[in-house]
Amino acid sequence: MRKLVTSFALVAFAVGAVEFSAASSNAASQPKAITILAKLLTKGRAPQTGYDRELFSDGWGDIGDCDARNFILKRDLTNIVWRSSPRCTVGSGTLKDPYTGKTIYFVRGVSTSSAVQIDHVVAVSDAWQKGAQKLSSARRYSFYNDPLNLMAVDGPTNQQKSDSDAASWLPPRRAFWCPYVARQIAVKYKYSLWVTTAERVSMVRVLKTCPNQVTPRG
Numbered sequence: 001m002r003k004l005v006t007s008f009a010l011v012a013f014a015v016g017a018v019e020f021s022a023a024s025s026n027a028a029s030q031p032k033a034i035t036i037l038a039k040l041l042t043k044g045r046a047p048q049t050g051y052d053r054e055l056f057s058d059g060w061g062d063i064g065d066c067d068a069r070n071f072i073l074k075r076d077l078t079n080i081v082w083r084s085s086p087r088c089t090v091g092s093g094t095l096k097d098p099y100t101g102k103t104i105y106f107v108r109g110v111s112t113s114s115a116v117q118i119d120h121v122v123a124v125s126d127a128w129q130k131g132a133q134k135l136s137s138a139r140r141y142s143f144y145n146d147p148l149n150l151m152a153v154d155g156p157t158n159q160q161k162s163d164s165d166a167a168s169w170l171p172p173r174r175a176f177w178c179p180y181v182a183r184q185i186a187v188k189y190k191y192s193l194w195v196t197t198a199e200r201v202s203m204v205r206v207l208k209t210c211p212n213q214v215t216p217r218g
Contacts, residue, residue, distance in 0.1 A: 033182035076152035148218035167198035
């Protein structure tokens with residue numbers, strides 16, 4: 001499946017990457033998160049029957065000459081030392097973790113790489129239970145590898161989050177709640193996914209503290 005949809009998805013990835021990098025300069029043109037949230041359907045969770053991550057992607061897809069994991073590390077880390085040429089594989093770098101506020105020094109290695117993980121902001125199994133079952137294989141592949149839905153974060157915190165939605169998990173760093181919820185809303189809107197009642201209540205509660213929070217581009 002990956003080979004069939006890679007070429008289809010590359011254009012979307014490239015556009016998403018450019019838009020992500022321009023987010024801060026174009027924030028004023030973006031819709032408010034609370035406005036987009038109002039457009040999402042509210043439903044209960046669908047059964048998880050048949051769920052398999054490989055129905056989305058059999059590992060990381062490619063974005064240009066790099067896999068999605070290294071693409072996000074390149075985007076989110078600073079002080080990068082490269083392991084390969086052309087510049088693709090990140091050997092080491094510094095992450096200012098958005099979830100905890102900690103500074104993490106990433107070093108690639110069997111026992112060290114897990115310190116920084118790539119989080120699906122909208123968890124894959126959560127998406128499956130909220131509409132992704134009905135998406136085409138190409139759209140699921142795009143969702144899995146979309147830079148809009150991917151962030152480099154503290155590994156243990158990502159493990160703690162697991163497949164939780166906003167009703168049951170928010171980042172430990174409260175200052176990131178608004179951008180986090182806004183990104184989840186943007187992803188769910190882009191891929192026609194829904195929210196549960198409890199999820200919507202949690203998102204509204206967060207956005208009341210930042211009514212002008214806009215959705216990220218992508």
